[in-house]
Amino acid sequence: MQQNNSQDARTYPLRMPPGWNPPVPAWMSVFDEGVHSVSMSVIGCQHNEDQDVAGFLSDLKQAATGADIVDFARSSDADGRQQTVGILYWLNPEDSARWAGSDRFGAFWSKHAEAGEHGVFREMVNIPLERSETLFSGPEHDHGMSQKRVSLEGPVDRHMYWGGMRDRIPLSADDALEAGGPIRVVEEDGERISVEAHENLCIIRSGQDWTLTEGVQREEYLEQIEPVLDAGMRFLRDNGAEVGCYSCRYMRELDDGFADAERSFGLAYFRTMADLEAWAEHHPTHLAIFNKFLEIAPKYGPALQLRLWHEVSVLPAGRQVAEYVRCSPGTGFLGGIAMQAAEPA
Template sequence: MTNMPENHKTTHDSYTAVFPLDIESIMFIQMGIQIPSSTDTSPVISQVNALIDKYPTHIDTAIHSEDKDTVNVLFLCYFKDIKVYDEWRNSPKIMTFLNGNHTISGRFGLSFEAFRIFIDEFETTHSSNSQRDGVSHFTPLEVSKKHEYWGAMRDRIPASVHQSFPGSNKKITVSTTEDKTFVHLPKNSCFIRTVQDLTDVSAEEKKLYEEMIRPVLHRGVQHLATDSNSGCLAIKGVEEVNTAGDKKDIHSVLAYFQSLDHLEQWSKSHKTHLSIYGTYFKLLKEQENKTSIRLWHEVCLLDDDRTEIFYLRCKSNTGLLRNV
């Protein structure tokens, strides 16, 4: 069943990722290094990149802070080949590192959030065909009519034709070892990475973004982070950086939801998202319907049996630990 209105016509082109038939699933991991906020991030980035090596198909690096005392350096890694991921994950140096033994200078916390994403339970949308966003680094984009209406996100998930992905009433559960806290997600929870790329934006448009978009986006993130009824399990705003730790003018929000329904309900009906949506179109109007801001997101369904999520020596407000 489709949510697309009859005779639907789009006003702007939008693109979505298309995978070769021989790719059934990919791996995505968020590996975080939690260090004191006074620590220089560039040595950490270079040391972890050397550890990660060239196994991932693509890596983005970002930073964010959950409080004034710590900073988290995030490595967002995509593997288009599950076998390559397994080889990397089971290599002695990675096993040693993920068990808390490492050569990185200084004491730090480690978060590891890995999930196998089945392509038929995954969707993307991109405002441009730049081939430099997330999975588009290794798979093509094509124009999609499935946008500019409520329910388009679900329609872009191939398996939604025959599945509704009902959410579970179960909460996050944990198990522990001596050092690690493992987090187990409820069935049919979901994850979204949504990005605003200002790399090619003029100073004038960037000023409009800072004045108009960023405040309402921040309010949306704060609402989801604090409202226990929203169905948001964890959320963080991050700033992408280069290998030297310098910011790149790319802003991401990474969030887990109890279900696809919860994400849809917030998007469709809550005032904080409607404000984001409406303010973006006000910005467009200010610029005669033209913008150099590149927007994109990726959404996937998750299940505990294809995720590995744990925290080692992290503060209790880190990631999914906040809701445990």
């Protein structure tokens, strides 16, 4: 989707400074013109560190046959429990809906929801592309939903300034993308709770791939960039309510054999894009990440070996649902329920 930099016909003007020239290049993904919405499902289990989840992963991999993209990853909760997930994408929301209602997925879900060995959850969202944006530090990167893109736009000028993320979302030209209503409990039955997201819940999946780094660049990432990134993700995980973040998983990607890959990402749910923007622009944990990157990346230019990317989406209400069985109160969308309950009446 090509973007017009003109301020004409925009209700909300671009925040891009006049004559802006980004200090480092970036590219955006372009999808087939027939793709208007992408469905994403985060299917996971929450378990103790010593529990074996190989069976869960194998069953999910088999059940996920038919998804356009399947990524596996793991993370740690503040209480020491683990989350191991598959992130599934479909370029056709109808295919996703059929899969969610299929006997194959139903059998998988029933088996693990009823087993009682660990908590399980499913977070299923539909992302209109007019409400989404992607960004990559190099033209060859193809992470997340962009593993199924057809081409690239760029280098783009709408990045590396505060507000660039919003400027890259097409709908932001005429929509303030403000929150509408609370996250709502749809059904609660014993250890199972189903919830539905409110209007304009903001999701960010932001990743790092250091597979190709070597020498000094590898040391700089592992010893200088990653520690401040980890600190920022831990803040959002443990204290996210302070900045409107319902939950944050700092995840290590897994390869085809379910071993750790040299890729990671943060998957966070914010009340609104404005909350995400405020954390990014003003909070010391994100400013430390941003400033460390600016300290290192520009000196390499196109020779930067570290691959960075993200996808940000602001969801419409409806068909944004999640279900949790035996999960901690702050897991995923449940963090929004907890945050709302703590707010003054």
